[in-house]
Amino acid sequence: xxxxxxxxxxxxxxxxxxxxxxxxxxxxxxxxxxxxxxxxxxxxxxxxxxxxxxxxxxxxxxxxxxxxxxxxxxxxxxxxxxxxxxxxxxxxxxxxxxxxxxxxxxxxxxxxxxxxxxxxxxxxxxxxxxxxxxxxxxxxxxxxxxxxxxxxxxxxxxxxxxxxxxxxxxxxxxxxxxxxxxxxxxxxxxxxxxxxxxxxxxxxxxxxxxxxxxxxxxxxxxxxxxxxxxxxxxxxxxxxxxxxxxxxxxxxxxxxxxxxxxxxxxxxxxxxxxxxxxxxxxxxxxxxxxxxxxxxxxxxxxxxxxxxxxxxxxxxxxxxxxxxxxxxxxxxxxxxxxxxxxxxxxxxxxxxxxxxxxxxxxxxxxxxxxxxxxxxxxxxxxxxxxxxxxxxxxxx
Amino acid sequence: xxxxxxxxxxxxxxxxxxxxxxxxxxxxxxxxxxxxxxxxxxxxxxxxxxxxxxxxxxxxxxxxxxxxxxxxxxxxxxxxxxxxxxxxxxxxxxxxxxxxxxxxxxxxxxxxxxxxxxxxxxxxxxxxxxxxxxxxxxxxxxxxxxxxxxxxxxxxxxxxxxxxxxxxxxxxxxxxxxxxxxxxxxxxxxxxxxxxxxxxxxxxxxxxxxxxxxxxxxxxxxxxxxxxxxxxxxxxxxxxxxxxxxxxxxxxxxxxxxxxxxxxxxxxxxxxxxxxxxxxxxxxxxxxxxxxxxxxxxxxxxxxxxxxxxxxxxxxxxxxxxxxxxxxxxxx
Numbered sequence: 001x002x003x004x005x006x007x008x009x010x011x012x013x014x015x016x017x018x019x020x021x022x023x024x025x026x027x028x029x030x031x032x033x034x035x036x037x038x039x040x041x042x043x044x045x046x047x048x049x050x051x052x053x054x055x056x057x058x059x060x061x062x063x064x065x066x067x068x069x070x071x072x073x074x075x076x077x078x079x080x081x082x083x084x085x086x087x088x089x090x091x092x093x094x095x096x097x098x099x100x101x102x103x104x105x106x107x108x109x110x111x112x113x114x115x116x117x118x119x120x121x122x123x124x125x126x127x128x129x130x131x132x133x134x135x136x137x138x139x140x141x142x143x144x145x146x147x148x149x150x151x152x153x154x155x156x157x158x159x160x161x162x163x164x165x166x167x168x169x170x171x172x173x174x175x176x177x178x179x180x181x182x183x184x185x186x187x188x189x190x191x192x193x194x195x196x197x198x199x200x201x202x203x204x205x206x207x208x209x210x211x212x213x214x215x216x217x218x219x220x221x222x223x224x225x226x227x228x229x230x231x232x233x234x235x236x237x238x239x240x241x242x243x244x245x246x247x248x249x250x251x252x253x254x255x256x257x258x259x260x261x262x263x264x265x266x267x268x269x270x271x272x273x274x275x276x277x278x279x280x281x282x283x284x285x286x287x288x289x290x291x292x293x294x295x296x297x298x299x300x301x302x303x304x305x306x307x308x309x310x311x312x313x314x315x316x317x318x319x320x321x322x323x324x325x326x327x328x329x330x331x332x333x334x335x336x337x338x339x340x341x342x343x344x345x346x347x348x349x350x351x352x353x354x355x356x357x358x359x360x361x362x363x364x365x366x367x368x369x370x371x372x373x374x375x376x377x378x379x380x381x382x383x384x385x386x387x388x389x390x391x392x393x394x395x396x
Numbered sequence: 397x398x399x400x401x402x403x404x405x406x407x408x409x410x411x412x413x414x415x416x417x418x419x420x421x422x423x424x425x426x427x428x429x430x431x432x433x434x435x436x437x438x439x440x441x442x443x444x445x446x447x448x449x450x451x452x453x454x455x456x457x458x459x460x461x462x463x464x465x466x467x468x469x470x471x472x473x474x475x476x477x478x479x480x481x482x483x484x485x486x487x488x489x490x491x492x493x494x495x496x497x498x499x500x501x502x503x504x505x506x507x508x509x510x511x512x513x514x515x516x517x518x519x520x521x522x523x524x525x526x527x528x529x530x531x532x533x534x535x536x537x538x539x540x541x542x543x544x545x546x547x548x549x550x551x552x553x554x555x556x557x558x559x560x561x562x563x564x565x566x567x568x569x570x571x572x573x574x575x576x577x578x579x580x581x582x583x584x585x586x587x588x589x590x591x592x593x594x595x596x597x598x599x600x601x602x603x604x605x606x607x608x609x610x611x612x613x614x615x616x617x618x619x620x621x622x623x624x625x626x627x628x629x630x631x632x633x634x635x636x637x638x639x640x641x642x643x644x645x646x647x648x649x650x651x652x653x654x655x656x657x658x659x660x661x662x663x664x665x666x667x668x669x670x671x672x673x674x675x676x677x678x679x680x681x682x683x684x685x686x687x688x689x690x691x692x693x694x695x696x697x698x699x700x701x702x703x704x705x706x707x708x709x710x711x712x713x714x715x716x717x718x719x720x721x722x723x724x725x726x727x728x
Contacts, residue, residue, distance in 0.1 A: 146694035
């Protein structure tokens with residue numbers, strides 16, 4: 001009978017007994033690398049977990065496999081070029097990413113953006129939010145083993161992408177924002193097509209909903225699983241739908257309105273902030289699902305508003321070289337996945353001296369180390385999927 | 397399985413040894429064709445349920461030859477055995493997973509005359525043989541020298557605890573009702589009332605069969621999004637294809653078994669001549685249900701299946717057994 005001692009871990013020693021008999025069944029913890037190549041990590045997130053059987057003892061997210069040095073690159077690009085880079089970190093929210101940059105620069109320049117552009121930007125931002133959420137509404141059930149919802153989600157995404165493509169030419173990286181407005185005016189008849197698409201998506205969303213929230217197994221896999229308490233949300237800077245599912249009633253669209261959100265989220269407006277209190281995987285999913293409805297309402301309101309606006313410019317004529325006056329600004333937007341902020345420091349050059357990016361997924365994923373210990377591997381996948389992250393948004 | 401529309405009586409006209417060979421070949425042919433049929437059905441049914449077309453090119457007409465093409469692809473692939481794998485166990489595992497279903501298929505009667513081998517107590521035999529298949533998964537998981545594979549094998553083992561007992565109890569009830577352990581005898585004793593009488597048992601059998609097949613919602617041992625195909629992670633080429641074939645052969649066996657035990661097998665219009673077709677059709681319908689469940693449900697957790705088994709399946713199966721016993725005693 002040999003007896004060895006496993007390495008001391010977090011202050012407690014565990015005996016590793018080889019052979020059955022006096023010491024009982026041989027048992028040892030196993031280090032399991034989830035990723036960087038793993039179907040549940042949406043790319044190259046890596047979780048180094050220590051498991052006792054299927055029970056997770058410790059979990060450590062290891063990031064950086066997709067680090068592209070975005071912040072450093074910002075410093076050697078002018079403000080037009082930065083938009084190309086800035087819409088890439090969260091590739092599911094490209095339009096919203098662009099927004100933060102141009103809004104910050106416009107504020108520093110003291111630029112007045114045409115009303116048409118403001119409402120068109122709001123419309124596109126909300127359509128982008130729906131696109132983003134639909135992706136997760138498809139991929140999350142897939143991680144739980146339901147293979148059908150993703151096809152429903154992608155059908156809706158396809159229709160929405162068609163209108164986004166029509167206006168911007170892009171299906172993912174739209175590059176449609178410019179400092180001072182949008183690249184081009186809305187194509188003739190485009191608003192009608194947006195309206196039809198919104199109506200179609202709204203009509204068919206219940207099909208997707210029934211596959212997800214009405215399902216007993218899905219509920220059993222997500223209810224009371226991966227509960228994220230409100231204190232942890234605050235401690236880790238978790239934001240967006242995940243924070244709201246834990247009862248944090250924060251939404252920059254209402255609380256620090258930008259674009260046309262002040263009007264949309266005012267008393268009697270279509271805007272409302274979706275929250276849940278349970279903080280489990282199911283509430284996160286429900287928040288996402290309900291936000292789709294809210295965003296469709298907002299988009300519809302934008303369409304109606306845009307219809308009523310007189311023809312006019314959609315952007316401000318810019319000088320050949322845009323130089324931002326010396327100073328600094330922090331511009332945060334409510335991106336689909338949470339708070340997305342740019343801290344812009346300018347020394348009066350045509351490039352920023354520093355442009356710090358605060359991305360939603362980074363904070364949202366860092367809380368995993370607190371959530372995963374004690375869970376089963378199956379639940380780990382359920383929790384990981386419900387944190388709705390994009391790896392580019394973590395690694396930047 | 398022989399005699400598939402053979403117009404003459406084999407036993408009278410053919411040398412017994414030749415007959416054995418012919419029967420074996422016929423069973424093998426069915427074993428190679430029926431799973432592909434189910435697989436192709438899955439491709440198309442699943443696709444249409446999801447608003448897709450599924451395979452459309454291979455073979456021309458609606459991609460009928462897709463699985464043949466897949467097979468050709470698998471044959472061409474490199475057969476990799478991981479350096480640290482337990483070589484012989486690793487290589488043998490696919491066969492261990494596959495062969496039991498071949499043996500089981502040989503004794504499942506399509507009709508009283510169309511059967512590969514008429515064995516006494518064939519219901520017992522089928523259950524015993526099917527139970528061996530899981531050893532292939534355990535071997536694969538252990539021998540792969542891969543942590544995900546090991547987890548998959550452990551899950552398969554944990555799953556075994558949940559489905560074996562309810563399945564045996566459910567079959568015991570049917571055997572009790574028919575008064576025989578012979579599958580042919582069971583189909584002979586079946587009458588339409590059984591649909592109602594044995595309904596709870598049928599439900600238990602179907603759920604247990606899904607768990608045995610490791611099909612959604614009970615596909616935790618393979619769970620691609622969790623443990624990356626579990627025990628099959630390290631397999632490539634033909635050996636991986638054998639595991640896939642074992643899964644679909646399993647669907648065929650379980651569906652036919654369900655048809656024979658609960659749906660009366662050959663009972664139907666012109667049962668004397670067309671009985672085998674009825675069994676096939678009923679089995680095929682059950683297979684479509686198995687496919688349907690995959691399309692509509694997420695995956696359970698291993699402990700949730702165990703809870704389902706012990707809180708629902710075992711008590712229902714026991715209650716069914718008691719009910720069957722009471723009815724049998726009262727009516728005889």
